[in-house]
Amino acid sequence: QQQVKQSPQSLIVQKGGISIINCAYENTAFDYFPWYQQFPGKGPALLIAIRPDVSEKKEGRFTISFNKSAKQFSLHIMDSQPGDSATYFCAAAYSSNTGKLIFGQGTTLQVKP
Amino acid sequence: NAGVTQTPKFQVLKTGQSMTLQCAQDMNHNSMYWYRQDPGMGLRLIYYSASEGTTDKGEVPNGYNVSRLNKREFSLRLESAAPSQTSVYFCASSEEAQGRYEQYFGPGTRLTVT
Numbered sequence: 001q002q003q004v005k006q007s008p009q010s011l012i013v014q015k016g017g018i019s020i021i022n023c024a025y026e027n028t029a030f031d032y033f034p035w036y037q038q039f040p041g042k043g044p045a046l047l048i049a050i051r052p053d054v055s056e057k058k059e060g061r062f063t064i065s066f067n068k069s070a071k072q073f074s075l076h077i078m079d080s081q082p083g084d085s086a087t088y089f090c091a092a093a094y095s096s097n098t099g100k101l102i103f104g105q106g107t108t109l110q111v112k113p
Numbered sequence: 114n115a116g117v118t119q120t121p122k123f124q125v126l127k128t129g130q131s132m133t134l135q136c137a138q139d140m141n142h143n144s145m146y147w148y149r150q151d152p153g154m155g156l157r158l159i160y161y162s163a164s165e166g167t168t169d170k171g172e173v174p175n176g177y178n179v180s181r182l183n184k185r186e187f188s189l190r191l192e193s194a195a196p197s198q199t200s201v202y203f204c205a206s207s208e209e210a211q212g213r214y215e216q217y218f219g220p221g222t223r224l225t226v227t
Contacts, residue, residue, distance in 0.1 A: 009153065032214065043117070043203050043218030044156070089155060093214060100146075100171075101216060103156040 003027055004092050006104030013111050019077040021107045023090035026071065030092040034101070035064065035075050038087045047088070048075070080111045115139055117219035119204050125225045126194040134189040134222050136204030144207045145187040146171075146216065147179060149200040156203065162187055194226045 006023045013019045025033075034049035050057045050064040050073065057064045063076040077084055090104040120135045138145065143164045148156040158171030162181040176198060178190045187206075191198060201223050205216040 006155070034215075036216075041220075043205070043220050044216075045218065046215045049215075100158065100161055101156075101214070102158075105153055105155040 003102045004090060004104040006090050006107060008107060009105065010108045011110070013080045013109065015080065015082060015111055015113050017080050017111075019080045019084070019109055019111070020074055021088055021090070021109070022072065022074045023092075023104050024070075024072045025092045025102075027092070027094070027102075028071070029094045030102075032093045033064070033066065033073050034091050034093075035062075036089045036091065036103075038089065038106075040086075044089060077109075080109075082111045082113050085109055085111050117204055117206055117217050119202075119219035119222050121222060122220065123223050125227065126191075127227055128195060130194050131190065131192050132194065133191075134202055134204075134224075135186070136188065136219060137186045138204075138206040138217070139185065140206060140208070140217065141184065142206035142208040142217075143184070144214075145181065146205040146207070147177075147187070147189045148203045148205065149173065149198075150203060150221075151200050159189065159202075194224075196226045198224065199226045200224060 004025050035047045036044035037047040038044040048059050048062050061078045066073045088107045091101040093101045117138045146161045147159040157173045160179040162168045165184045180188045201221050203221050204219045207214045207216040
């Protein structure tokens with residue numbers, strides 16, 4: 001059972017464009033929603049995270065939008081750059097469960113110069 | 114600080130062989146995790162350890178065993194490797210800080226079972 005569903009599987013964006021990756025979750029007990037970024041040959045690294053008490057969080061060019069009623073959240077990358085080309089994973093967790101994360105399937109982003 | 118280290122980086126096994134993947138962290142974290150990453154499947158949790166001396170199954174534990182040797186080290190053992198275990202394996206550690214659980218990942222072990 002896939003508790004966190006991520007789309008699209010792959011995404012190609014022109015330099016300067018906006019990249020949007022979407023995730024949907026099923027378990028309403030989830031209360032922590034991070035996004036991880038992974039470059040080829042490396043382990044994932046935390047990019048940005050949100051809790052359900054806010055609808056949006058912005059860090060530089062990266063923004064998470066959160067819709068609690070729809071059980072959806074998304075990552076927006078503004079002014080996308082070739083250096084943003086990577087695989088992005090959304091995830092969800094509930095705090096009482098020792099921080100164990102449930103990951104989405106991943107999105108491979110390619111930003112063309 | 115080295116963060117999370119994993120050995121080996123690459124390994125080729127024949128079906129039926131056994132091996133242990135090693136993981137160590139120097140951040141004094143209580144929680145440690147083993148994941149496998151397969152194309153289109155994301156990261157799937159194999160086993161995790163919430164603290165020294167405790168381990169628990171994740172989503173895909175069959176065919177694996179783990180040992181939390183001490184607070185720093187968490188190893189993953191394949192007793193009889195199968196081609197279906199060909200994957201990239203990641204170890205991670207985390208600690209709660211102000212309500213967030215940032216997991217720090219190692220560089221991964223690429224395992225091929227022939």
